[in-house]
Amino acid sequence: MFAHYLSALAALASAVGLATAVVLFAAAVIRGLGAKADLITPVAFRRARLVENPPPGTFAPDIAWPWYFASQVRADVKKVRGETYGFYRKLWTWPRATFFEQHGPHLLWWAVFPVPLAVFSFLITLGAGMLACFALFVAVVACCWLTALVGFGVGFVVLRGVDATWTRMRDADASCPRCYHVSPRPAYKCPGCSTLHRDIRPGRLGVVARRCACGALMPTTVVRAAWRLTAVCQRCEEPLRQGAAAVRDIRIPIFGDVSAGKTRFLYSALDSMMATGAQSDLEITFPDGESHEQAKLALELIRSSREIPKTSEELPRAFSLRIGSGATSTLVHLFDAAGERYRNASSHDDMGFLETAHGLVYVLDPFAIGPVRDRLTGHSAAALRLAHAATRDPESAYGEVVSRLRGGGVRPESQRLAVVVSKVDILADCGMEYPTESKQISQWLFDSGLHNLVLAASAEFADVRYFAVASQATGETTPFTDSGSPLRWLLRGRGVRLPPEPSALTAGEVTT
Amino acid sequence: MTDSSSSQKTPDTFVGIRLVIAALTLFVIVLIGFGLDGWGPLGLLSTVTDHIVEWIHQTTGLSLR
Numbered sequence: 001m002f003a004h005y006l007s008a009l010a011a012l013a014s015a016v017g018l019a020t021a022v023v024l025f026a027a028a029v030i031r032g033l034g035a036k037a038d039l040i041t042p043v044a045f046r047r048a049r050l051v052e053n054p055p056p057g058t059f060a061p062d063i064a065w066p067w068y069f070a071s072q073v074r075a076d077v078k079k080v081r082g083e084t085y086g087f088y089r090k091l092w093t094w095p096r097a098t099f100f101e102q103h104g105p106h107l108l109w110w111a112v113f114p115v116p117l118a119v120f121s122f123l124i125t126l127g128a129g130m131l132a133c134f135a136l137f138v139a140v141v142a143c144c145w146l147t148a149l150v151g152f153g154v155g156f157v158v159l160r161g162v163d164a165t166w167t168r169m170r171d172a173d174a175s176c177p178r179c180y181h182v183s184p185r186p187a188y189k190c191p192g193c194s195t196l197h198r199d200i201r202p203g204r205l206g207v208v209a210r211r212c213a214c215g216a217l218m219p220t221t222v223v224r225a226a227w228r229l230t231a232v233c234q235r236c237e238e239p240l241r242q243g244a245a246a247v248r249d250i251r252i253p254i255f256g257d258v259s260a261g262k263t264r265f266l267y268s269a270l271d272s273m274m275a276t277g278a279q280s281d282l283e284i285t286f287p288d289g290e291s292h293e294q295a296k297l298a299l300e301l302i303r304s305s306r307e308i309p310k311t312s313e314e315l316p317r318a319f320s321l322r323i324g325s326g327a328t329s330t331l332v333h334l335f336d337a338a339g340e341r342y343r344n345a346s347s348h349d350d351m352g353f354l355e356t357a358h359g360l361v362y363v364l365d366p367f368a369i370g371p372v373r374d375r376l377t378g379h380s381a382a383a384l385r386l387a388h389a390a391t392r393d394p395e396s397a398y399g400e401v402v403s404r405l406r407g408g409g410v411r412p413e414s415q416r417l418a419v420v421v422s423k424v425d426i427l428a429d430c431g432m433e434y435p436t437e438s439k440q441i442s443q444w445l446f447d448s449g450l451h452n453l454v455l456a457a458s459a460e461f462a463d464v465r466y467f468a469v470a471s472q473a474t475g476e477t478t479p480f481t482d483s484g485s486p487l488r489w490l491l492r493g494r495g496v497r498l499p500p501e502p503s504a505l506t507a508g509e510v511t512t
Numbered sequence: 513m514t515d516s517s518s519s520q521k522t523p524d525t526f527v528g529i530r531l532v533i534a535a536l537t538l539f540v541i542v543l544i545g546f547g548l549d550g551w552g553p554l555g556l557l558s559t560v561t562d563h564i565v566e567w568i569h570q571t572t573g574l575s576l577r
Contacts, residue, residue, distance in 0.1 A: 007572040022541060029537065033530040041520050068529045076530065133541060140536045144529070211523050 013118040014125035021129025032080035042213040062197045065211040070204040155207035163221040174245035176233035177318035180352035186231035192216030241287035248330040256363035257397045258339030261422035264471040267298040272484025280499035291320045311338040359416040359490035395453045417461040418486035425470040441466035
């Protein structure tokens with residue numbers, strides 16, 4: 001009978017222990033996930049990543065809240081386990097001290113055996129119950145983890161794939177107008193705290209969006225970030241044009257000797273582009289204030305037939321324009337360095353834009369060609385003075401740039417070259433006839449003593465075309481000497497859809 | 513790696529996921545509880561309860577049903 005009584009007591013205590021286990025475990029979860037939760041902050045996560053896997057590049061990982069299942073989940077499970085164990089250990093404090101204390105009157109408790117039996121039954125069942133609850137919790141977390149991992153994997157692959165495919169299809173890059181650094185994606189400034197995020201792609205810091213340490217939400221793909229965040233150069237942190245790395249990016253340097261007419265060509269080409277664009281409702285805008293101001297000033301000068309000031313000998317900032325609008329637009333960066341910079345090989349080292357160019361424009365002053373000058377001497381000296389002719393052999397500037405390209409590891413044979421014979425309006429004023437078709441221009445240059453240049457260009461570049469331009473406002477030039485033609489030819493070669501040429505004639509390929 | 517003393521606000525996504533995990537755990541515990549009593553989708557667990565109840569009855573004379 002006594003044994004039955006003891007068993008009933010133990011069973012009752014166990015039932016109470018089981019119920020208490022559920023309640024205590026619930027309290028442990030509330031404490032572990034809520035009130036006393038350990039939070040893995042962005043800085044702590046980055047510190048751990050740096051220790052585990054030091055980045056191979058220059059920059060440390062970005063500071064943003066990690067994806068919950070990347071690290072926080074482990075901390076949460078650990079905390080709940082700690083809280084559960086803490087509760088259980090606390091419950092053992094009194095029985096341990098009471099029943100196992102070797103000194104004092106506590107040993108008397110064993111005299112009333114049913115009490116320790118009930119207590120131990122309660123505690124053992126409670127322990128088993130809490131352990132079972134914790135096991136259930138871990139199983140639930142594991143299921144959530146697996147589900148999230150599948151979602152993460154799908155999101156990661158899809159979003160990265162979409163991003164990479166889009167940028168590859170659009171031939172998009174992030175090019176810096178100041179230091180000329182070109183990277184597949186820019187760094188982005190957090191809209192909340194301006195902290196730089198150097199790798200915005202989907203990853204452990206977020207698949208669809210990431211949360212900066214300051215709490216601001218940022219999109220994860222370059223395609224979305226390009227229009228919502230401020231992009232900056234990965235190297236010099238200069239702000240980039242809106243849409244950088246998400247729209248087609250074309251870089252075209254314009255080179256030639258001092259006074260060859262590079263800057264005048266640049267702005268008259270722009271004037272022509274804007275005129276043809278307006279006729280066919282093609283939007284041409286300036287993505288930055290500096291380019292906008294520069295264009296406004298220069299177009300005024302070109303349209304009023306005034307002189308363009310001499311280009312500064314400092315390294316040029318890219319003059320940028322946007323053709324079209326939105327995600328399908330094209331950013332065109334034109335680099336117009338002073339002719340002095342091409343005069344010696346050492347100053348070429350700073351001109352990184354040559355190495356990342358998609359096409360080149362070589363502006364050649366016809367008045368710098370010896371035989372042409374000889375023909376003009378005497379009867380057209382005034383016109384010659386008016387032309388502010390370049391003084392150096394045109395082949396030198398060309399040769400130095402090509403050497404620089406080869407030295408920088410660039411293969412000119414993969415690029416297009418537009419050879420622009422400038423100032424043909426002055427040539428006409430001097431009574432000289434000039435050709436307007438590519439083959440004829442190359443022959444004319446060949447006959448005028450530039451045979452080395454003509455032969456070398458056709459051998460060294462993938463495609464060469466010759467243009468004769470007047471470098472005047474669009475209304476003052478003929479369709480055959482339109483300054484926009486060289487740029488349009490280069491841009492079409494990169495897949496940009498442009499309105500047709502003003503001239504019905506198109507220049508032919510060089511077949512030297 | 514953890515930083516419990518941080519003054520940074522816990523992101524809402526963390527709170528949401530924790531709530532889901534806690535709710536799911538509670539749901540499973542309740543489900544098992546009902547199952548042990550013969551209710552719900554885990555009603556088969558009541559066979560275990562029956563064995564225990566029978567054992568207690570034989571050992572202690574207590575009748576839990």
